[in-house]
Amino acid sequence: xxxxxxxxxxxxxxxxxxxxxxxxxxxxxxxxxxxxxxxxxxxxxxxxxxxxxxxxxxxxxxxxxxxxxxxxxxxxxxxxxxxxxxxxxxxxxxxxxxxxxxxxxxxxxxxxxxxxxxxxxxxxxxxxxxxxxxxxxxxxxxxxxxxxxxxxxxxxxxxxxxxxxxxxxxxxxxxxxxxxxxxxxxxxxxxxxxxxxxxxxxxxxxxxxxxxxxxxxxxxxxxxxxxxxxxxxxxxxxxxxxxxxxxxxxxxxxxxxxxxxxxxxxxxxxxxxxxxxxxxxxxxxxxxxxxxxxxxxxxxxxxxxxxxxxxxxxxxxxxxxxxxxxxxxxxxxxxxxxxxxxxxxxxxxxxxxxxxxxxxxxxxxxxxxxxxxxxx
Amino acid sequence: xxxxxxxxxxxxxxxxxxxxxxxxxxxxxxxxxxxxxxxxxxxxxxxxxxxxxxxxxxxxxxxxxxxxxxxxxxxxxxxxxxxxxxxxxxxxxxxxxxxxxxxxxxxxxxxxxxxxxxxxxxxxxxxxxxxxxxxxxxxxxxxxxxxxxxxxxxxxxxxxxxxxxxxxxxxxxxxxxxxxxxxxxxxxxxxxxxxxxxxxxxxxxxxxxxxxxxxxxxxxxxxxxxxxxxxxxxxxxxxxxxxxxxxxxxxxxxxxxxxxxxxxxxxxxxxxxxxxxxxxxxxxxxxxxxxxxxxxxxxxxxxxxxxxxx
Numbered sequence: 001x002x003x004x005x006x007x008x009x010x011x012x013x014x015x016x017x018x019x020x021x022x023x024x025x026x027x028x029x030x031x032x033x034x035x036x037x038x039x040x041x042x043x044x045x046x047x048x049x050x051x052x053x054x055x056x057x058x059x060x061x062x063x064x065x066x067x068x069x070x071x072x073x074x075x076x077x078x079x080x081x082x083x084x085x086x087x088x089x090x091x092x093x094x095x096x097x098x099x100x101x102x103x104x105x106x107x108x109x110x111x112x113x114x115x116x117x118x119x120x121x122x123x124x125x126x127x128x129x130x131x132x133x134x135x136x137x138x139x140x141x142x143x144x145x146x147x148x149x150x151x152x153x154x155x156x157x158x159x160x161x162x163x164x165x166x167x168x169x170x171x172x173x174x175x176x177x178x179x180x181x182x183x184x185x186x187x188x189x190x191x192x193x194x195x196x197x198x199x200x201x202x203x204x205x206x207x208x209x210x211x212x213x214x215x216x217x218x219x220x221x222x223x224x225x226x227x228x229x230x231x232x233x234x235x236x237x238x239x240x241x242x243x244x245x246x247x248x249x250x251x252x253x254x255x256x257x258x259x260x261x262x263x264x265x266x267x268x269x270x271x272x273x274x275x276x277x278x279x280x281x282x283x284x285x286x287x288x289x290x291x292x293x294x295x296x297x298x299x300x301x302x303x304x305x306x307x308x309x310x311x312x313x314x315x316x317x318x319x320x321x322x323x324x325x326x327x328x329x330x331x332x333x334x335x336x337x338x339x340x341x342x343x344x345x346x347x348x349x350x351x352x353x354x355x356x357x358x359x360x361x362x363x364x365x366x367x368x369x370x371x372x373x374x375x376x
Numbered sequence: 377x378x379x380x381x382x383x384x385x386x387x388x389x390x391x392x393x394x395x396x397x398x399x400x401x402x403x404x405x406x407x408x409x410x411x412x413x414x415x416x417x418x419x420x421x422x423x424x425x426x427x428x429x430x431x432x433x434x435x436x437x438x439x440x441x442x443x444x445x446x447x448x449x450x451x452x453x454x455x456x457x458x459x460x461x462x463x464x465x466x467x468x469x470x471x472x473x474x475x476x477x478x479x480x481x482x483x484x485x486x487x488x489x490x491x492x493x494x495x496x497x498x499x500x501x502x503x504x505x506x507x508x509x510x511x512x513x514x515x516x517x518x519x520x521x522x523x524x525x526x527x528x529x530x531x532x533x534x535x536x537x538x539x540x541x542x543x544x545x546x547x548x549x550x551x552x553x554x555x556x557x558x559x560x561x562x563x564x565x566x567x568x569x570x571x572x573x574x575x576x577x578x579x580x581x582x583x584x585x586x587x588x589x590x591x592x593x594x595x596x597x598x599x600x601x602x603x604x605x606x607x608x609x610x611x612x613x614x615x616x617x618x619x620x621x622x623x624x625x626x627x628x629x630x631x632x633x634x635x636x637x638x639x640x641x642x643x644x645x646x647x648x649x650x651x652x653x654x655x656x657x658x659x660x661x662x663x664x665x666x667x668x669x670x671x672x673x674x675x676x677x678x679x680x681x682x683x684x685x686x
Contacts, residue, residue, distance in 0.1 A: 126469070173606035174635030178661045178672055188589040190550055190603050192597070193637075234606075 001351040017071065025249045029183040034201065034258035039185055041207070041265035044298025045094075048261065048363030050306060051081035051296040054323045055376035059117075060111075060244035061290045066119040066272065067153050071294075074266070075123050078296035081372045089130055095265050096206060098127060103204040104140045105264075107211050107227045111283040114273045115151050116210040120294070124158035124208060125266065136159030141223060151153045157312075166234065176234045177201045182254055187241040194233040200260055201367055207264040209300065213271035213291055215279035217337060218245035220323040220350025223307040224267045224300030225361070228250030229254035240346060242332050247373050248349040252356030255300065261361075269295035269303050277315040282339055283354060289314055301362025302369045304353045323350045387516055388490045391475070391500035392616050399423040399505075400637060401660055405510030411498050435475035437463065443609045443628045458628045460530075460658040465493040467534055469554055473497065475595065480504055484512040485628065485654075488679035491516045492613050492624040494523070497623040512678070515608040515652040519633035519681050524615040524622060530554035530591065531565035540571055551612050552600045559663055566657050568594045610636060610676070616684075625673070629674050636673040644669045646683035653677030 039045070053074045057067050094370040096102060104124060106116035125138055135158045142148045145165040153163055166175030169291035176195035185192045200207065211227035218240050219226050229251045230236045234255070255261060271294055277287040293305045293309055312323050320341035321330050330342055337343040357364035380555045390410040392402060396419035402410065409426035420427035421479040461474075476486040483501030485508060490497035497639035501509050517673045530547070534540050540685040547554050560568035569591055572578045597603065602612045602623070615622045621644060627633050632654065643664040649657050651673065659682065660672040673680055 097457060169631075171607070172634035174672075174674060176635070178637050178670065179663075188592070190608060193605050195637075295481060 007246075007334050008132050026184045026186055026246055028249075029071065030181075030253070031183065031198075032201075032258050034262075036112045036258050037262040038320075040262040041298065042261050042300055043061055043362040044265060044300075046082060046281070046298045048302050048368050049082065049297055049372075050297055050299070050302050050369060051161055051372045051374065052080045052288045052293060052306065053296070053374040053376065054291075054293040056292055056311070057376070058292045058294075064205045066117055066240075069118050070376065071117075071119050071125050072126075073273075074158050074294050075120070075127065075296075076182075077374050078268075079127075080097050081374055082296045082298075090133045092127045093339075094132055096128060096131050098134070098349075099252070100133055100205045101105045101137045101203055102139070102262075103132055103199060103207040103210075104138065104151070105142055105207055105209045105228055105231055106143070106148070106151075107214075107222075107270075108230060109222075109231075109280040110212070110214065110275065110282040111147045112150040113285075114212055114214065114275055114288065115190075116212060117272050118151055118153050118156040120268070120270050120272070121153055122211060124210065125157045125161055129158070136162065138162065139164050139204065140331070141165065141169060141197065141199060143197070143234075144170065152365055164199060173215050173234050180257065180259075181243045182233070182257060184250070186239050186245075186250075187244075189238045191235055191238070194235045194238075196256065196257060196260060197232050197234075200232055200245055200263065204263055206266075207260070207263055208266045208268060210268050210270055213269060213274040213293075213307050213310060215276050215287075215315070215323070216247075216348075217279065217344060218250060218346045218348065219247040219352055219366045220309045220348040221304065221308050221353075222305040223269060223353075224253050225255055225304050225353060226358050228260065228264055228300065232260055233257075243328070243333075243346050245346045245349055248352045249355055252361060253350055255356060255361055256359050264278060264300075265298065267295075267300050267309060269298050271295065271307070273311070274314070276311055277320055278338055281282070284368070287341065297363035301364050302354055304356075305369060306371065308350055308353060323348050347366050386491070386494060386496050387427075387513055387520075388476075388487045388499050389676060390506075391477075391498045392506075393430075393500070394452065394503055396420055396423060399425070401506060401543075406514050407506070407510050420457065421462075430498070431476065436472045437469070437477070437671070438486075440478040440482050441474065441489050441628055441631065442482055455525060456629070458549050458609055458611065459612075460545075460628055461489055462493055462611065462613065463541070463548040465495050466554065466588075467541065467544055469556070476500065478502070478505075478637070481508070481630065483509040484678045485626070487512045487516065488626050492592045492626060492679075496632055512652060515679070519650050524617050524620070525613040527601055527616050527621070528553040528555040529560055529566040530567040530569060530595060531557040532572070533557060533559065535571065536543040539584070542560055542584040543561070543571070543581055543587050544592075547591060548611060550588050550592060551600070551602050551604055552591060552595065553590065553612075553614060566599050567591065568588050598613075601641045605637040606635050606640070607633045609633075612638075614640070620684050621684045623684065625676065625680045625682070627678055628674055633676045636676050636684070638671055638673065640669045640684065641667065642669060643667060644686055646685040647671055648683045649680060650675060650681035653684045657658070 045362040083091040108115040139162040180196040181193045216222035271291040411430035477500045480502035483505040508671040613624045645664040656674045662671040
């Protein structure tokens, strides 16, 4: 069943106004030889527009088995709903040509328990192939090799598709571009640079961002913005220390760096699985849940704004603290948060999404976000 | 910035107590001179070595260089603790000779450290390291050249206290290039540090980490002679004469470092790399502009030296 009406979401935004909480933002210096294109990929041609597809059959919660035909239909309908085309191939062709070299930014920080679902990635690759992008022009990329290796994406995509990671050994910056970086001194750390993954600046012409729907102990939630930002740059964990995190401003700042911003043309939120506490990892099975949905758009802010309510709604249903709760009473060092959803490691910064909107990355105001909901 | 000449280049000696029966193995390692237990000098000399009798009282004993990884639990990130002796050498320019008794796989690191600081040193390795130690000596011999003035732009007055020693240690670990001086000299140094003054209160020095941060802030990162990106366990030392600079880089971490990015103050468009134990010995992405030179070392083992020219 499909509802073909665009719904105007009208939920009330959380009352925390980040601007009043973050008067002293870190000083950032962005170094890049790249100029923005006339129409950067973020927020792209569909600012404030999200196609949200839910399919009960998409994944079996008990076995976590993914139903590939359902996923295929979710992607087809989501892309059509986003672009207004009647043929999904036309939708893909709006974004990609046979000449493109396409990076697919997966999220594997919780792998192999939760990650950009390989069946979803496989279907994305199939659609790229349908518009003429050859396998060897497709690059699945992430930061850490160990995480990606645990997923075995190669089993879900045609031979020739490249699977690339920036850090074969943790901390190596060989896979990052020395000419493109953001410099900031958060806590007096010695290495003050975060460099962009080399293929983003040196190889890709387009990027598809495929995050998961997850709670995040520092950022509040991790979605499109966090995945494309922290997942494309080196040395980002330095933005957290003690109970403080600078995700509020660092995520959006990284996402604005060229050519990342211009080349990231499509956002596909993979919410088949989700994590409502303990993210971005998923060490504890009891915090995993199954939204069984995907979101499609070009505006990472709008999608993340919707995701925020999914995660916080689930936390509330589970009687966990809100991602917006800034009180120190539930902040605790150590590993207790692994098992207790009322304990956090950091003061969370879900305001990073609204902050990103102030950088021109998308639409945050729910009243201005057009959501087209589709039920399969 | 001040200039102070290195001592003549010194290669470390081996302290070897395995007995003259192991002479062939030592010779195969390319080692020609060594300290041996009293009474063995003749036998070693007869085997063709320059041998001296070892007397521990002649040396200042040093801790083994290396790195410990201590978890910063709240941040869930690893925070390496570098054990390095460079600050001791900077502090103690009294012509002492030093002694390293180092565990397996640390002998090359100790040799590189002693060489970079131009100190007389004797190294007692694990017997399994004799080959690696010999390779490091050969590498050092190969890169050795006439000394140039040491480069530093922080002058610090040392009261000899343990607290100041720890400040020196933290400065060295952060690649804040300093020299110990007798009195502030603003003409020679970008920053003069004297603990107990208004700018550097004594109570602040009780936290050496914070104190080193304070020094860094007052100097500013722009004025730093050396910045290293991509590793917390590589420490540097520089020497130069205005036209050329030699950058010594010591990796205390035990493993290879990939993709080290280095920034040196001053524009030097020409550079060459020598590195031990790695395949790639070309500088990558060298860029000299805006008052600084940056380059990447694709892969680095224990020690690398970069020669830059204007």
